[in-house]
Amino acid sequence: MSLSLLLLVIGGTLAMTLFGILGGLAFSGIDRVLAARMQSRIGPPLRQPFLDMLKLMLKQNIVPANAIPWLFNGAPLIALASAITILLYIPMSSLQWFPLLGLHGDLILIMYLLILPALAMVVGGLSSGSPYATIGAQREMVTMIAYELPFAVTVITFAWKLVQADVAHPFSLATLAATPIWTLVGPVGGVGLLLLLVAMLLVAPGELGRIPFDAPEAETEIAGGLLVEYSGRNLALFYLSLAVKTIVVTALIVALFFPWNLSDWFGAGHPLLAGAADAVFFLLKLELVMFVAITLVRISVARFRINQIVDIYWKNVGAISLLGLILVMADAYIL
Amino acid sequence: MKPSQTLGKSLWAFLFNSGSCNGCEIEMVATVTPRYDVERFGIKLVGSPRHADLLLISGPVTRNMAPRLKRVYAQIPDPKIVICCGVCGISGGAFYDSYNLIGPVDQIIPVDMYVPGCPSRPEAIIDGVVKVLARLEAAETSA
Numbered sequence: 262m263s264l265s266l267l268l269l270v271i272g273g274t275l276a277m278t279l280f281g282i283l284g285g286l287a288f289s290g291i292d293r294v295l296a297a298r299m300q301s302r303i304g305p306p307l308r309q310p311f312l313d314m315l316k317l318m319l320k321q322n323i324v325p326a327n328a329i330p331w332l333f334n335g336a337p338l339i340a341l342a343s344a345i346t347i348l349l350y351i352p353m354s355s356l357q358w359f360p361l362l363g364l365h366g367d368l369i370l371i372m373y374l375l376i377l378p379a380l381a382m383v384v385g386g387l388s389s390g391s392p393y394a395t396i397g398a399q400r401e402m403v404t405m406i407a408y409e410l411p412f413a414v415t416v417i418t419f420a421w422k423l424v425q426a427d428v429a430h431p432f433s434l435a436t437l438a439a440t441p442i443w444t445l446v447g448p449v450g451g452v453g454l455l456l457l458l459v460a461m462l463l464v465a466p467g468e469l470g471r472i473p474f475d476a477p478e479a480e481t482e483i484a485g486g487l488l489v490e491y492s493g494r495n496l497a498l499f500y501l502s503l504a505v506k507t508i509v510v511t512a513l514i515v516a517l518f519f520p521w522n523l524s525d526w527f528g529a530g531h532p533l534l535a536g537a538a539d540a541v542f543f544l545l546k547l548e549l550v551m552f553v554a555i556t557l558v559r560i561s562v563a564r565f566r567i568n569q570i571v572d573i574y575w576k577n578v579g580a581i582s583l584l585g586l587i588l589v590m591a592d593a594y595i596l
Numbered sequence: 597m598k599p600s601q602t603l604g605k606s607l608w609a610f611l612f613n614s615g616s617c618n619g620c621e622i623e624m625v626a627t628v629t630p631r632y633d634v635e636r637f638g639i640k641l642v643g644s645p646r647h648a649d650l651l652l653i654s655g656p657v658t659r660n661m662a663p664r665l666k667r668v669y670a671q672i673p674d675p676k677i678v679i680c681c682g683v684c685g686i687s688g689g690a691f692y693d694s695y696n697l698i699g700p701v702d703q704i705i706p707v708d709m710y711v712p713g714c715p716s717r718p719e720a721i722i723d724g725v726v727k728v729l730a731r732l733e734a735a736e737t738s739a
Contacts, residue, residue: 293635297633297635300630301630302630302633302635302636303633303636304633304635304636305635305636305637305638306638309605309606309638312602312605312606312638313606313638315597315602315606316602316603316605316606316649319597319599319602320649320673320674320675321673321674321675322673323646323671323673393644479643480642480643480644481643483643484643484644485642485643485644485646485647488644488647489643489644489646490644490646491646491647492646492647492673493673496646496647
């Protein structure tokens with residue numbers, strides 16, 4: 262490996278870590294302000310998540326007597342590190358070095374990596390020795406199993422369509438960014454893709470443990486669930502990993518359904534300038550998806566029970582995504 | 597950074613009912629509703645004492661709740677603030693001569709601020725938080 266490549270990977274990873282943490286916190290600040298405005302409140306300042314993190318970092322970090330210390334302290338680190346790792350695979354603009362590891366991973370890898378932060382939370386919860394955290398961990402596992410079905414159906418549809426259209430590397434995210442899926446299908450397939458978009462927008466809050474799918478963390482019934490025993494620095498790390506994961510999941514939806522760049526339409530001037538404009542445009546797309554999938558949903562509805570979550574993901578959202586898959590296939594073969 | 601600077605901008609509250617009639621709880625929860633909107637100041641309710649900075653206690657301490665109160669106080673990570681809401685926690689209130697009282701809150705755990713009232717109004721609770729933060733700041737500058 263050449264030295265410049267090594268520098269690029271290390272520098273890029275540091276930059277993405279910084280972007281993931283700062284951007285994730287900024288987006289969660291925007292989310293809180295927008296939620297407040299929808300309830301006709303003034304709401305917290307935009308920098309509130311940063312202030313919360315600062316406070317948590319400076320607070321006492323308690324390890325309960327019943328906990329397994331190395332697991333209890335290790336889980337938050339794994340959650341944050343794995344969330345940042347996924348960020349390295351996601352295309353963000355037309356700049357040549359995005360995604361940083363795009364050639365070494367694909368959609369299937371991202372599907373598996375997305376399980377890691379949630380699994381780290383489950384391990385942390387189980388190792389904290391609190392019955393509330395154990396209930397939360399079980400609920401988190403059940404939720405994970407539930408939302409995997411519509412998520413997997415969506416990924417399969419995309420890969421199948423790209424294979425059928427004879428595109429090279431159908432699972433690669435660079436391919437998805439280069440060939441918007443909407444250009445490959447007719448009107449019926451378009452309806453199918455819209456259904457898949459709805460399914461993915463419903464998977465996002467479950468993936469992130471937000472209302473209405475936040476039964477694993479339900480603070481009014483199981484006192485914060487998985488995170489019940491966490492305090493101080495460890496709690497801050499979990500909140501950071503959640504903020505980074507919010508960016509990851511919404512960026513994945515953007516990469517799957519809205520891969521267009523500004524430079525595709527207005528012609529590329531200087532590649533750096535076009536890349537910067539695309540990056541800003543990417544952030545706007547991210548906020549739009551985040552608003553629809555997270556802020557709007559969490560203000561509009563209350564929490565589902567854990568059995569309702571499984572029902573909704575397997576029956577309702579699963580049916581929507583399967584119908585989408587069938588429509589996309591029908592579009593290719595029958596019409 | 598000093599605790600007053602970080603806690604003043606982001607204060608997470610945990611409600612504890614040590615035997616109250618629920619009147620103070622209704623007012624405490626009213627404090628976080630959109631009408632009073634304490635999230636403007638970074639105050640929010642949390643579900644676990646491990647996440648909290650502020651312990652909001654209501655009610656006189658009954659015999660059964662005293663050990664729980666001590667335990668919840670110990671579970672809150674430092675630095676922490678305790679505010680006692682309602683006249684029951686200050687003196688026993690209407691239940692002052694009950695056989696089942698261990699005594700006011702400050703005989704069980706240290707209290708930083710008392711908010712009187714039966715029940716204490718949301719404005720009074722916000723005023724109590726502002727005053728306890730001002731006192732914390734004053735204590736830090738003099739120290």
